[in-house]
Amino acid sequence: MSFKLYNYVLSGNCYKVRLFAGVLGINYDSIAVDFHPGQEHKSDDLMQLNPAGTLPIMIADDLVLTETSAMLIWMASKFDSDNTWWPATDAAKTAAIVQWLGFSSDLTSTIGEARLHTMLNRDVKIEKALADGIVALRRIEAQLTEQGLRGGAWLVGESPTIADIACFPYVALAPDAGLEHDDYPAIRNWLYAIRSLSGFVTMPGIHEVHELRNEGD
Ligand SMILES: N[C@@H](CCC(=O)N[C@@H](CS)C(=O)NCC(=O)O)C(=O)O
Structure with a gap:
């Protein structure tokens, strides 16, 4: 196995780690928490x-990693x-990617918190989490619109990077x-x-592309 992941299906x-492992085609050992x-x-x-x-926790080689950004960098560098x-x-490009990795934490603390409130009844300041979540969505929308004007579909550069992997979950789960x-x-x-990437994997709340097609397509 390439690494061990302390994992929770709704997280x-x-x-982020499960998705990137799918896209890279890596097997790993998942420990359900x-x-x-x-x-x-x-x-x-x-x-x-x-x-x-917090989760996830990754055990990789001699490392214990507890930040998803570090996990994504390790996985990309290795595989x-x-x-x-x-x-x-x-x-x-790497500097721009790190900017978006940092921003992905803002998505956790806004949309992620609001989701904990609606799904698990967690006590959070819901109005603030939602208002800040909208600001975060607008920022991503602005970046993707700008990239689109240059003919790009991704947050940084011309191909997908770990910035897209890090930001995808909480935007998709909004x-x-x-x-x-x-x-x-x-x-x-x-x-x-x-969702169209080869190796894409889902989680509850996020559908595969083909599930949305009409029967017979
Ligand atoms: N900085 C960590 C944060 C991870 C995080 O916030 N994980 C959530 C689950 S999605 C968590 O474990 N929260 C603890 C809790 O809500 O009790 C990272 O980026 O990996």
Whole structure:
């Protein structure tokens, strides 16, 4: 196995890793964690591995990784022989990708929090989470519109990168939090492009492209 993943099926952050593994065609060892209602990610054993008490946790080679951005960089560096998902020698592109990796945390703390509220009844400041979530969606929409004017379909450059993988889950899952995609045409095209990637895997709340086709297509 390439790595071990402490995983929860409904977690958008765990899904980043599962999605990227699918696209890269990597097998891994998944350890299911009872995040809800069991709160197993706060157990002594898992807090020892990750004092932040969050999922996912990745064990890779001698590393224990607890930040999804680090996991995506590690996976791309190790398994993407074409170096397109994380073009390490291109200073401008990697810097732009890191900007979006940082932004993906904003998606967790806005749309992700609002989703925890609607799905798991978590006590959060829902109005603020939703308002900030809309700001985040508008920022992605603006970037994708600008990229589209240059003929591109992805957040950075001309091909998909780990920036797209990191931002995809909570944008795609926004309707779970009550934020629909209707007002964001560039986002809708981008979601479709990612869902069309070879090796794409789903999670509850995100459909495969073919599921939306009419019967007989
Ligand atoms: N900085 C971490 C954050 C991961 C994160 O927030 N994970 C959520 C699940 S999607 C979590 O474990 N939250 C803890 C909780 O809500 O109790 C990363 O990017 O990997």
